Amino acid sequence: MHGTIFTLLKRYVQTQYDHSTWVNLLEASGLSATDFNHKNVYPDEHLYRLVGEAATMTGLSADELHEKFGEYLVPDLMYMYQKLVKPEWTTLDMIEHTENTMHRQVRAEHAGNTPPVLNVTRLSSDELFIDYVSVRRMGALAVGIVRGLAKYYDEADQIEVEPTTSENGEHVRIRVRRVSR
Structure with missing residues (x-):
């Protein structure tokens, strides 16, 4: 998955919720040390984990998110x-x-x-x-x-x-x- 998607996901979470929500989401996903760069490509699994954890945190389905x-x-x-x-x-x-x-x-x-x-x-x-x-x-x-x-x-x-x-x-x-x- 292109890093731009992760960069925009971070901004989305921070604007819809707050920065601490993003940090909590990363930690819950096991990606706490990850700093996504818009020029790199990352494993799709990273996004699946982030969205899965966000679904758990918000009560929304992955499709809704x-x-x-x-x-x-x-x-x-x-x-x-x-x-x-x-x-x-x-x-x-x-x-x-x-x-x-x-x-x-x-x-x-x-x-x-x-x-x-x-x-x-x-x-x-x-x-x-x-x-x-x-x-x-x-x-x-x-x-x-x-x-x-x-x-x-x-x-x-x-x-x-x-x-x-x-x-x-x-x-x-x-x-x-x-x-x-």
Whole structure:
């Protein structure tokens, strides 16, 4: 897992709770000496342990935490990859182009970077399916990112996000559509 994810997770925990919560989370996960660097790649197990301990601490499920974190990530991700994003894109356009823009860039930066594969099928100007494929089984994070994109593009009240399969499988299908409200 890319170190940027851990850096942003630390900031998320500190802003949603406080610094001592982050320290307690690291200690409970057995990672107390770990200082994550955004330029490195870390074992996925680190993230699983952190999220598992956070679920225990908060009483929320791992999927709920992944979704909340996914929403939180969007402004930073959009800032990091702003040069790849076309100004005329909407939420659905962004999703449609993520694999061939942002994910391609992430993979090119470091051989250890392995974002999920997003196979997007655009059904119409207002609807698409995302087929999320990853051995990490973090489809809930993708659902959160989609919701965060809708907020980013000021379309949150118009975008419906519906996982049509379990969010913690290696293959997750997510339906996204724009509706009139």
